[in-house]
Amino acid sequence: QKEVEQDPGPLSVPEGAIVSLNCTYSNSAFQYFMWYRQYSRKGPELLMYTYSSGNKEDGRFTAQVDKSSKYISLFIRDSQPSDSATYLCAMSSSASKIIFGSGTRLSIRP
C-alpha cells in the first residue's frame, strides 16, 4: 500500500463548478499537509499548507484535513479554465521527508 493515494483522474468539470480533490494516507504521524498545483512543463506551486486537522480557506480554495479518517481534500469554488492543471497533495511529519501523491489532472471546460 502506498503511503499516499490520489486518484490520477483526469477530472473534467464545467466552468463555475465546485471541484473536490482528495487524498488518503496511511501514516498517522503525518502532521503537515500541502496542496501543490502544477501546470504542464512547470514546477509545482504551493497552493495551501495546513498543520494538523481542520479547514483552511484562501480565496476560492479550501483545504480540509480529517486526521481521524486519514483523508484530505481541496475544494475549488467557481472553477476557472485557468485552474486546469495537475494537483498534487503532499504530507509529512516533523521527522520525515515530504511524500507526494501521484497528482490529479483537472480540466475545466469553458
Added chain:
Amino acid sequence: GAVVSQHPSWVICKSGTSVKIECRSLDFQATTMFWYRQFPKQSLMLMATSNEGSKATYEQGVEKDKFLINHASLTLSTLTVTSAHPEDSSFYICSASFGGGETQYFGPGTRLLVL
C-alpha cells in the same frame, strides 16, 4: 516570497556529455534543497536531499556517481548529470526549504533531452 529559480530551463545534449543544472533560492536561505525528476504524466520522484556544506543523501536506486549534487551555499545547489544517456531525458525539478522544512518551494524545472 520563497522564490526558487533553475537554470537552464531546458537543455539538449549529446549522449556521453555531462550537464549541470543550477538551483537558487532567490529571497531566502535554504537550509535544505531537494532534487526530483518527473516523467510525463507521473508524479515527482525524489532523487536526493542536500544540506548546505554536507554530502547529499540519495534515495534508493539513484546513482550518486551519476547524479552529482553540490550544495556549496545556502542559496545554491547544483545537479550534474554525468555521461548522460537518452534514458536520463526527463524533467528535473529542485525545491528548497528553510526553518523546520515542513514545506518546500519548487523551481520551474529543467527539461533535459539527451540525444
